[in-house]
Amino acid sequence: MDQNNYFALAVTSLAILLAGFSIFSAITLALTHFRSDQYQDQAMSRVMGLTLLLALSGLQIAHFLWLYLDQAWVVSLPYRMTLFAVAPAFFLFSQPLLHPQTLPSIRPALMGHAVPVLISPLLPDDLALPLAFMLGAGYLLWLARSLYALRRERASFNREMILLGSVFAIAIGVSILGLAQAALPDKLFFSLYAISIGAAFFLVQTTLGLRPKLSAEVRETVQSAYASSTLANVDCDAVLSRLDDLMLTDRIYVDSELSLPGLAKRLELSTHQLSELMNTRLGKGFSRYLRERRVGAAKTMLCAESSASVLSVGLSVGFTSQSNFYEAFREIEGMTPGQYRKLHTKIAASK
Secondary structure (H helix, E strand, C coil): CCHHHHHHHHHHHHHHHHHHHHHHHHHHHHHHCCCHHHHCCCHHHHHHHHHHHHHHHHHHHHHHHHHHHCCCHHHCHHHHHHHHHHHHHHHHHHHHHHCHHHHHHHCCCHHHHHHHHHHHHHCCHHHHHHHHHHHHHHHHHHHHHHHHHCHHHHHHHHHHHHHHHHHHHHHHHHHHHHHCHHHCCHHHHHHHHHHHHHHHHHHHHHHHHHCCCHHHHHHHHHHHHHCCCCCCCCCHHHHHHHHHHHHHCCCHHHCCCCCHHHHHHHCCCCHHHHHHHHHHHHCCCHHHHHHHHHHHHHHHHHHHCCCCCHHHHHHHCCCCCHHHHHHHHHHHHCCCHHHHHHHHHHHHHHC
């Protein structure tokens, strides 16, 4: 077997592997990240996020069947329509997060974003794929412009922006790849496309592993960034002092139903005022702030109450389930609650 054949075999094998990984990853994201509690008041983003996962999974199934079983689903009409659906679905997922102030106006425009999908069956075969990737490039330019507008707010998302920036770079590469598709051997193009989707899934999984509540935090940050200041007549220091009292003395974080509007009401602020105050003075959104408070209280309990189960500790500080507790604790401390307790028990015993 010559060097070119070895390369083609290696690329095809990697593509098949990553196609399978993508499908597994899509199912995992749907069951964990796209839960209704993760997207409260963001139904549009949740539905379109799930639609995007479904579309990408469909593409990867077609790639697997073509590369492994020689079943040419990649030239079928459903594949073409799914390909045209990816970019609009991504746009409609991102828009409510990056531009929440325009949410009421985008609902009537839903059919406009569906037009490419509806007209895709009418396109000539040799133009369909390049046009689909050109469409994707247009949506990518919108995303780049939106992220650039938020450049001042990125400090608290440095690692995450680097990882998502890598996803953006992959998407640009895919767009260029799509335009050059006619010049590439058929299976090589679809192998590289399958690898690109798989790599993007890996980076997204890594990003959400670092920041499980990323979507909620981005939306809170964006709302603060786009809103004109609402704190002109607010004594910010006094409010922050009152906030500390509520957390340290009243321990209101143990209320699993505590929400941004509920906390704002107790502080006699509007929701936007509290969101802006937290983002500008504390450098974090409400979701992150609340998780940090709960994890801080859990750390104290884990060390002080050695007979208490990890689950009982998590529930007593306001988490609603063991999975939510472990997710937040690992995000903030870099280890599980059990590992933290064991580590600090050893440290205390060695003194």
